[in-house]
Amino acid sequence: MGLFKKTELKNDFSYLGENDIYLDGACQSLRPEPVIETLEKYYKEHNSCGERVKYKWGRITDEKVNQAREKVLEYLKLKKKDYFVSFTLNTTYGLNLILSQFDAKKAKIKYIVTSDIEHNSPFLSSISFAKKHGLKRKVIERNSDGSLNLKDIPKNSLVVVNAASNIDGRTLKNIKEVIKHVHDNNGFIIIDAAQAMAHSKEILEKTDPDAICFSAHKMYAPSLGGIIMRKDFVKYIDTSFIGGGMVDDVDLETYLLSSDNPDHLYTKFESGLQAWGEIIALGTAIDWLEKMPKSKKQLLIENEEKIFNFFRENGVVGDIDRKKADRDNFNKKLHLLNHEPTSTMSFYVDGLDSHLLGGALAEEGIMTRTGYFCVHYYLDHKMHFPPLVRISLGYQTTSEQVDKLLKELEKVL
Numbered sequence: 001m002g003l004f005k006k007t008e009l010k011n012d013f014s015y016l017g018e019n020d021i022y023l024d025g026a027c028q029s030l031r032p033e034p035v036i037e038t039l040e041k042y043y044k045e046h047n048s049c050g051e052r053v054k055y056k057w058g059r060i061t062d063e064k065v066n067q068a069r070e071k072v073l074e075y076l077k078l079k080k081k082d083y084f085v086s087f088t089l090n091t092t093y094g095l096n097l098i099l100s101q102f103d104a105k106k107a108k109i110k111y112i113v114t115s116d117i118e119h120n121s122p123f124l125s126s127i128s129f130a131k132k133h134g135l136k137r138k139v140i141e142r143n144s145d146g147s148l149n150l151k152d153i154p155k156n157s158l159v160v161v162n163a164a165s166n167i168d169g170r171t172l173k174n175i176k177e178v179i180k181h182v183h184d185n186n187g188f189i190i191i192d193a194a195q196a197m198a199h200s201k202e203i204l205e206k207t208d209p210d211a212i213c214f215s216a217h218k219m220y221a222p223s224l225g226g227i228i229m230r231k232d233f234v235k236y237i238d239t240s241f242i243g244g245g246m247v248d249d250v251d252l253e254t255y256l257l258s259s260d261n262p263d264h265l266y267t268k269f270e271s272g273l274q275a276w277g278e279i280i281a282l283g284t285a286i287d288w289l290e291k292m293p294k295s296k297k298q299l300l301i302e303n304e305e306k307i308f309n310f311f312r313e314n315g316v317v318g319d320i321d322r323k324k325a326d327r328d329n330f331n332k333k334l335h336l337l338n339h340e341p342t343s344t345m346s347f348y349v350d351g352l353d354s355h356l357l358g359g360a361l362a363e364e365g366i367m368t369r370t371g372y373f374c375v376h377y378y379l380d381h382k383m384h385f386p387p388l389v390r391i392s393l394g395y396q397t398t399s400e401q402v403d404k405l406l407k408e409l410e411k412v413l
């Protein structure tokens with residue numbers, strides 16, 4: 001028997017080979033068949049530019065793109081009267097679009113704040129922001145449960161932090177309190193939701209940050225980014241990244257921004273032709289996620305727990321905080337950084353190069369990520385971890401695949 005049970009997969013990933021064990025969804029999810037079909041349908045049945053053309057194909061595209069914008073807001077239970085959605089390339093691009101055009105003076109910002117466990121995406125863009133505006137940058141420590149200490153966030157801060165980590169999947173547990181604290185202290189907050197959108201989106205529901213940036217390719221959708229922005233935040237964006245699709249009229253030296261029309265705020269970040277097919281297919285991915293059967297969600301949890309328990313029995317868990325991890329267990333070779341099971345788990349084995357281990361797993365069809373996953377500051381420079389192996393599970397992961405992974409890890413031990 002192959003490693004897939006067709007009934008478990010519901011054929012959504014039936015294109016995978018029998019022994020393809022894809023455990024790198026934190027980098028880029030696999031795309032289920034319905035998402036691929038939507039993309040194909042766009043190319044074959046209504047290939048057209050959105051927002052510009054009057055022929056039938058264009059009307060179909062416009063309608064579906066608008067639906068995708070609405071679905072993103074509904075997915076996070078955010079209100080259309082408060083937020084709008086623009087599409088970009090990815091989370092990194094979205095964050096940079098916001099930060100590079102943010103009017104710090106108008107917003108009376110004195111600090112840019114981020115946390116120590118951030119991906120390079122907010123980490124680097126916050127460095128660049130501080131330099132550009134001559135502002136102080138504060139890197140605050142994240143607690144092992146993912147929360148932030150409110151007292152660490154100064155007044156008049158622009159805060160950029162993730163809702164879920166790409167090291168160990170821990171979430172910003174006190175997100176609502178953090179947002180309230182920032183707002184009560186004349187600040188603003190942008191959430192990096194790259195890792196939260198697929199498996200931890202509940203943390204973002206009904207919150208009210210100023211902006212959320214995400215990558216559709218980490219939520220079973222095609223390669224695409226998104227910015228969700230509060231309508232009353234847009235006044236701090238001083239548009240400089242500009243081109244076709246963003247203006248209603250252009251004279252020799254002047255232009256009229258389409259985003260001056262409150263119904264067209266989304267054009268603020270959409271310069272040039274957009275990835276219409278990908279946007280529409282994001283709508284399909286959201287439908288697919290929303291209709292995910294309970295049994296599939298349960299299977300994901302069981303798979304996460306099985307892996308976590310394996311590490312607990314055979315090594316040390318919670319090693320992300322090396323000072324606090326159980327010292328009695330330090331003779332054990334296997335170190336899992338996670339404090340709790342999540343769909344993203346990172347580990348290392350004493351005396352064994354993670355890249356070699358990743359290569360050995362790959363020989364068995366097991367695809368993991370190795371290295372520092374763009375979290376160089378925290379993992380390498382702050383905590384001095386060796387390069388790691390990251391396992392990231394998805395809805396395509398079967399229990400047989402997890403068993404096979406654990407069998408291979410047992411061999412290593």
Ligand SMILES: Cc1ncc(COP(=O)(O)O)c(C=O)c1O
Pocket residue numbers: 026027090091092093119121122162164165166192194195215
């Ligand atoms: C937490 C987090 N933030 C930001 C990013 C950047 O995403 P992208 O490369 O799609 O811009 C990633 C990518 O892995 C991530 O995990």
